[in-house]
Amino acid sequence: xxVDRSLVPLVLGAVVRRxxxxxxxxxxxxxALVAAHTQWPVEGVPADQKAWLIRVAARRLIDGLRADQxxxxxxxxxxxxxxxxxxxxxxxxxxxxxxxxxxxxxxxxVPLTLRxxxxxxxxxxxxxxxxxxxxxxxxxxxxxxxxxxxxxxxxHPGGLxxxxxxxxxxxxxxxxxRGDLAxxxxxxxxxxxxxxxxxxEVAGLLALMLLTHARRAARVTAAGALVPLADQDRARWDxxxxxxxxxxxxxxxxxxxxxxxYQLQAAIAAVHSAxxxxxxxxxxxxxxxxxLLEQVADNPVVTLNRAVATAMVHGPAAGxxxxxxxxxRLTGSHRVASVRGHLxxxxxxxxxxxxxxxxxxxxxxxxxxxDYLVARANRLG
Numbered sequence: 001x002x003v004d005r006s007l008v009p010l011v012l013g014a015v016v017r018r019x020x021x022x023x024x025x026x027x028x029x030x031x032a033l034v035a036a037h038t039q040w041p042v043e044g045v046p047a048d049q050k051a052w053l054i055r056v057a058a059r060r061l062i063d064g065l066r067a068d069q070x071x072x073x074x075x076x077x078x079x080x081x082x083x084x085x086x087x088x089x090x091x092x093x094x095x096x097x098x099x100x101x102x103x104x105x106x107x108x109x110v111p112l113t114l115r116x117x118x119x120x121x122x123x124x125x126x127x128x129x130x131x132x133x134x135x136x137x138x139x140x141x142x143x144x145x146x147x148x149x150x151x152x153x154x155x156h157p158g159g160l161x162x163x164x165x166x167x168x169x170x171x172x173x174x175x176x177x178r179g180d181l182a183x184x185x186x187x188x189x190x191x192x193x194x195x196x197x198x199x200x201e202v203a204g205l206l207a208l209m210l211l212t213h214a215r216r217a218a219r220v221t222a223a224g225a226l227v228p229l230a231d232q233d234r235a236r237w238d239x240x241x242x243x244x245x246x247x248x249x250x251x252x253x254x255x256x257x258x259x260x261x262y263q264l265q266a267a268i269a270a271v272h273s274a275x276x277x278x279x280x281x282x283x284x285x286x287x288x289x290x291x292l293l294e295q296v297a298d299n300p301v302v303t304l305n306r307a308v309a310t311a312m313v314h315g316p317a318a319g320x321x322x323x324x325x326x327x328x329r330l331t332g333s334h335r336v337a338s339v340r341g342h343l344x345x346x347x348x349x350x351x352x353x354x355x356x357x358x359x360x361x362x363x364x365x366x367x368x369x370x371d372y373l374v375a376r377a378n379r380l381g
Contacts, residue, residue, distance in 0.1 A: 002045060003036050003053075005119030006184050011053040012116055013091030019061055022098070023144035026116055028061035029053070092117065093191060099143075100162035103150045108143035109159075113166040115140055117188075118181060120173065127365070163192065164205050164262065171209050175216065176366070182213055203252040204263035210245035211269035214238040226372040230278035237273070246270045264293040283312040300329040304339050316347035334363035338373060345380065354381045 008029065015025045032053045046052040099113035111129065114120045126136035167185050174182025189206045196202045218232040249266035253259065268289045275281040290306035303326040311319025320343050327336045341356035357377035361370045 002040050003033055004049060005181065007050050007053060008033070008119035009092040009095045009117040010050055011057060013095045014050075014054050015057050015061060016095070016098075017091065018058070021061065021065070021148070023148045024064055025057070025061055026144055028057040028064065031060045032057040092188060093195075096163055096166070096188065098147070100159055100166060101147070101150075102159050104143055104146055106162060106165075108139060108146065109162045110166050110169060111136060111140050112143040113162075114170060114173075117166070118170040118173070118184070120170075120181075124173070160192075160196070160199070160202075164201060167192070168205060168208075168262070171212075175212060182209075182216075185209065186213060198255070200252045200255040200257070201260040201262050203248050203255075204260060204266040207245045207248035207252060207266035208262055208269055210241045210248065211266065211273050214241035214245065214273070220368070224368060225375070226368045228372075229272065234277065242273045246273060259292060259296065261293065261297045264289055264296070268293070281312075283309055287313050300326045301335060304330075304335055307339055308342065311343050311346060316343040319343045320347070332363060334360040334369070334373075336360075337363060338369075341373075341376070345376075350380050353377075 011032070012026060012029045015029060016022050019025060035056055036049075036053060040046070096113060096117050099116050100109045104112065111125045114125050115122065122137045122140060123133045125140075126133040129136065167189050171182050171185035171189075174185060186206075186209050189202070189209055193199075193202050193206045214237050215229070215232060217238070218234070218236040219227055221227060245266070249263070249270040252263045253267055268286055271282050271286050271289070287306065287309040290302065290309050293302050294306060303322065307319045307322035307326075310322050320340065323336065323339055323343070330336050337356045337360035341353045341360060344350075344353035344356060354377045357373045357380070361373035361377065364370050364373065
């Protein structure tokens with residue numbers, strides 16, 4: 001991709017700051033990105049990509065507003081001007097909180113922010129939410145219309161919980177294939193943590209990202225094949241990031257009050273990261289943390305993870321007993337078959353494990369995961 005995705009919220013923020021009209025400005029920025037993809041391969045990438053995108057987006061926005069004669073003269077006068085430079089994080093976070101405004105539903109906040117701040121396309125967001133692209137496009141359009149109709153200003157704060165969820169989703173999108181997005185999510189979370197240093201969930205999310213990203217280099221082979229956590233070369237982990245992540249996770253858990261989902265997930269990641277090798281992992285502690293996490297997050301994926309921890313502490317039969325009640329809540333998901341395959345393999349039921357691995361391979365939409373599951377089944381078979 002030619003255009004730097006981190007420029008998207010900066011360009012959008014500059015255009016909205018200058019002209020208002022969030023919905024129209026967001027459309028204009030998307031048109032500018034399309035123009036960049038078309039023109040830059042032919043004409044060359046401009047020295048200042050951000051200024052080029054702002055100028056083009058501003059012109060597209062003004063073209064769309066020409067019916068308003070009262071504003072035509074003023075808009076044409078400033079059409080070629082680049083808005084005053086402001087700190088990048090200021091505009092990025094302003095867009096982040098605007099997209100997460102309480103006037104929007106959570107279902108609208110997350111995809112709108114992923115598009116306006118994360119720079120994801122509607123198709124990418126639709127895949128993340130497992131809905132048709134047309135459905136997601138309508139959802140985003142309605143969200144922009146809601147912001148416009150509500151008259152919400154550029155500097156109105158949004159809800160912190162929604163902001164953290166969006167940052168986590170952006171990070172996950174990056175961690176599973178787009179490293180630039182993972183780095184951007186980390187950068188934004190660092191900034192939110194500087195603004196809210198005493199918030200345990202903010203610290204927990206930052207810790208979770210650091211601990212997860214620290215393992216990125218060991219997560220795949222040179223050929224791109226997935227390497228499960230137990231088989232990773234821990235010498236390739238970023239131990240500086242792990243040390244900071246573990247410290248943040250510990251601090252987040254000692255703040256008192258009710259533990260949040262990010263604090264508990266960070267604590268689990270910290271236990272994994274502190275182990276010298278897979279055999280050294282403190283599984284009883286991880287199992288206890290998953291029990292706590294289930295109390296604050298009624299999520300079947302959390303239950304599947306608890307099933308694995310249960311198997312490590314009490315044996316694969318106990319783990320399989322945890323999987324069965326939650327399977328109906330994840331119908332069609334490869335995760336259930338994948339976990340069952342793993343636990344059946346531990347139990348020595350090879351044929352049943354192969355069948356579950358092959359089922360999971362058919363159900364997943366991730367090529368690296370499919371290759372890993374097929375290889376696992378072939379090795380056993």
